[in-house]
Amino acid sequence: MVKGKIAGALREAVIEAQRQELLPSVALPDIVVERPQSTAHGDYACSSPLKLARIMGLNPLQIAERVAHLIAPLPEVEKVEVARPGFINFTLRRDWLAREVEAIRHAGRDYGGVDLGRGRRVQLEFVSVNPTGPLHVGHGRGAILGDTLANVLAASGYSVEREYYVNDAGGQIDAFYRSLYARCQQEAGRQEEIPQDGYRGDYVVELARQIMAEKGDALLVMPREEAVAEIGRIGLLRVMESIRADLELLGVNFDVWFSEKSLYDTGQYQQTMSLLRAGGHMGEKEGAVWFASSELGDDKDNVLVRSNGVPTYFASDVAYHYNKFVARQFDTVINIWGADHQGHVPRMKAVLRALDIDPARLQIIITQMVTLRRGGVELRISKRSGELVTLREVVDEVGADACRFVFLSRSTDSQMDFDLELAKKESAENPVYYVQYAHARIASILRMAAERNIDISRGDVSLLVTEPELGLIRRMIELPEVVEIVAANLEPHHLPHYALELATAFHGFYRDCRVISEDEALTAARLKLVDAARIVLARTLSLMGMTAPERM
RNA sequence: GUCCCUGUAGCUCAAUCGGACAGAGCAACUGCCUUCUAAGCAGUAGGUUCCGGGUUCGAGUCCCGGCGGGGACGCCA
Numbered sequence: 001m002v003k004g005k006i007a008g009a010l011r012e013a014v015i016e017a018q019r020q021e022l023l024p025s026v027a028l029p030d031i032v033v034e035r036p037q038s039t040a041h042g043d044y045a046c047s048s049p050l051k052l053a054r055i056m057g058l059n060p061l062q063i064a065e066r067v068a069h070l071i072a073p074l075p076e077v078e079k080v081e082v083a084r085p086g087f088i089n090f091t092l093r094r095d096w097l098a099r100e101v102e103a104i105r106h107a108g109r110d111y112g113g114v115d116l117g118r119g120r121r122v123q124l125e126f127v128s129v130n131p132t133g134p135l136h137v138g139h140g141r142g143a144i145l146g147d148t149l150a151n152v153l154a155a156s157g158y159s160v161e162r163e164y165y166v167n168d169a170g171g172q173i174d175a176f177y178r179s180l181y182a183r184c185q186q187e188a189g190r191q192e193e194i195p196q197d198g199y200r201g202d203y204v205v206e207l208a209r210q211i212m213a214e215k216g217d218a219l220l221v222m223p224r225e226e227a228v229a230e231i232g233r234i235g236l237l238r239v240m241e242s243i244r245a246d247l248e249l250l251g252v253n254f255d256v257w258f259s260e261k262s263l264y265d266t267g268q269y270q271q272t273m274s275l276l277r278a279g280g281h282m283g284e285k286e287g288a289v290w291f292a293s294s295e296l297g298d299d300k301d302n303v304l305v306r307s308n309g310v311p312t313y314f315a316s317d318v319a320y321h322y323n324k325f326v327a328r329q330f331d332t333v334i335n336i337w338g339a340d341h342q343g344h345v346p347r348m349k350a351v352l353r354a355l356d357i358d359p360a361r362l363q364i365i366i367t368q369m370v371t372l373r374r375g376g377v378e379l380r381i382s383k384r385s386g387e388l389v390t391l392r393e394v395v396d397e398v399g400a401d402a403c404r405f406v407f408l409s410r411s412t413d414s415q416m417d418f419d420l421e422l423a424k425k426e427s428a429e430n431p432v433y434y435v436q437y438a439h440a441r442i443a444s445i446l447r448m449a450a451e452r453n454i455d456i457s458r459g460d461v462s463l464l465v466t467e468p469e470l471g472l473i474r475r476m477i478e479l480p481e482v483v484e485i486v487a488a489n490l491e492p493h494h495l496p497h498y499a500l501e502l503a504t505a506f507h508g509f510y511r512d513c514r515v516i517s518e519d520e521a522l523t524a525a526r527l528k529l530v531d532a533a534r535i536v537l538a539r540t541l542s543l544m545g546m547t548a549p550e551r552m
Numbered sequence: 553g554u555c556c557c558u559g560u561a562g563c564u565c566a567a568u569c570g571g572a573c574a575g576a577g578c579a580a581c582u583g584c585c586u587u588c589u590a591a592g593c594a595g596u597a598g599g600u601u602c603c604g605g606g607u608u609c610g611a612g613u614c615c616c617g618g619c620g621g622g623g624a625c626g627c628c629a
Contacts, residue, residue: 051571172628500577
């Protein structure tokens with residue numbers, strides 16, 4: 001990547017200046033190269049002289065000039081300029097830019113990839129919603145975020161696994177089973193109350209109706225406990241299947257569906273608890289078993305096993321993470337949690353310390369809440385209250401591509417409003433179509449070229465010299481940089497913004513430059529450019545999990 | 553009360569570990585389709601970056617203090 005090469009050359013130049021005693025020998029901070037906002041400042045810029053001024057006790061402009069003189073010539077760089085108050089600006093060679101078109105076409109659908117991960121194994125665990133009901137929009141945000149991040153990490157040289165943790169043990173699922181049982185009884189015309197802590201949504205009634213229609217007779221003659229278990233077993237399968245289907249609608253798929261219950265069945269739960277005990281991290285208080293997390297950075301201790309002998313969700317989570325890091329040996333684990341789980345971060349980190357696992361290997365992304373509205377009215381999305389708008393309804397109304405784009409555009413730490421009415425109304429003017437339209441236009445040009453049997457292969461990219469052409473190429477070669485930023489910071493929201501800029505560059509080019517014309521040589525050269533633009537745009541859309549339409 | 557996230561154009565959001573003039577998309581206004589897709593392009597208008605201090609060459613960004621919004625503080629998950 002050019003950006004990296006420039007940073008490297010800069011660093012060498014600074015070191016060389018120090019060796020020649022033009023600059024004092026101080027410890028150097030990272031030399032950062034960035035994209036200036038204004039094209040007047042070239043393609044890349046470095047503000048390190050400004051930062052070094054204080055450490056070195058010199059005028060930043062002087063530092064910039066001394067460094068600039070010592071920068072080794074790069075084949076990509078046309079000129080290096082020093083600008084007040086102490087920037088070093090780089091402008092790329094036009095002929096080099098033009099040749100990148102060939103490089104992009106050569107790389108094909110792999111273009112944009114980087115090797116940040118060097119094959120390291122990373123697991124992304126996301127969604128992991130309790131299988132007690134349908135997904136809502138908030139879950140969609142985590143799903144899209146996780147899936148896109150997985151795409152980008154895979155493109156960044158990581159070996160990625162996507163995992164959904166199925167909470168098929170514990171109190172919540174039990175309450176769901178009992179609620180479902182009660183609805184089944186009611187379906188059969190018997191008196192039965194929904195439990196206090198139960199689920200009251202209509203979907204439970206609907207599910208009960210289905211189950212009773214299929215297996216009612218057998219279930220009604222079973223003893224209560226047995227019937228609850230059997231109804232629960234069927235209900236869990238049904239709910240998980242509908243969750244899987246809803247996610248698939250959004251284009252989100254998982255490699256592994258990991259059962260919480262399996263941690264108990266395979267003894268991994270007991271094994272992990274023994275480790276904690278052996279490490280002296282457990283204590284008993286008021287009849288319950290506690291994890292001494294306050295000794296490891298948390299602000300309080302946490303219960304592992306209740307006084308009634310039932311393990312908490314947290315206890316399973318300890319075993320689960322031991323499984324991730326030790327049994328399955330992931331180098332890095334990324335968990336995507338909703339804002340309502342942020343309080344769990346310190347205790348999970350404490351768990352890793354207790355298990356002698358580097359806490360830095362666990363990265364937890366907290367996504368802020370999504371408020372769903374229809375017009376001005378806020379809609380409740382709680383599963384227990386019953387009244388809810390499901391993710392499926394939203395995807396049906398708005399479309400998967402638009403959903404993904406909208407969710408991805410916001411940074412994870414911002415809470416967001418999702419107004420269904422607005423999303424629908426705007427759908428014709430949605431930025432998502434702006435981007436996809438660029439792809440459709442490209443496809444249209446390439447179709448026309450194919451119909452006329454134009455031979456692209458003879459195209460000479462050195463004919464690409466005008467600003468709209470070069471501007472488009474400048475945007476295209478930015479993709480690897482964006483991929484790297486997204487992967488390094490786990491911030492997918494840069495992707496849609498980049499997509500918009502790339503589309504803008506293309507639309508501008510389209511207006512200014514007729515592609516298929518009487519000039520055969522120029523036509524072939526521009527077709528190569530258009531083809532490269534298609535590759536970059538399609539890759540960008542594909543990283544976001546969106547379709548790249550041939551026609552619109 | 554303590555902790556976490558957040559406050560940027562009328563609306564929804566960006567702003568590259570503190571960088572050059574705070575940018576897009578909708579909405580508003582003015583133009584542009586006999587030529588590869590007008591779901592497009594060009595232009596206009598729109599800002600005390602919640603408020604007040606501080607740090608420095610430089611602050612939307614960092615620190616302190618307020619105010620507003622959301623979330624978490626459970627032997628629920």
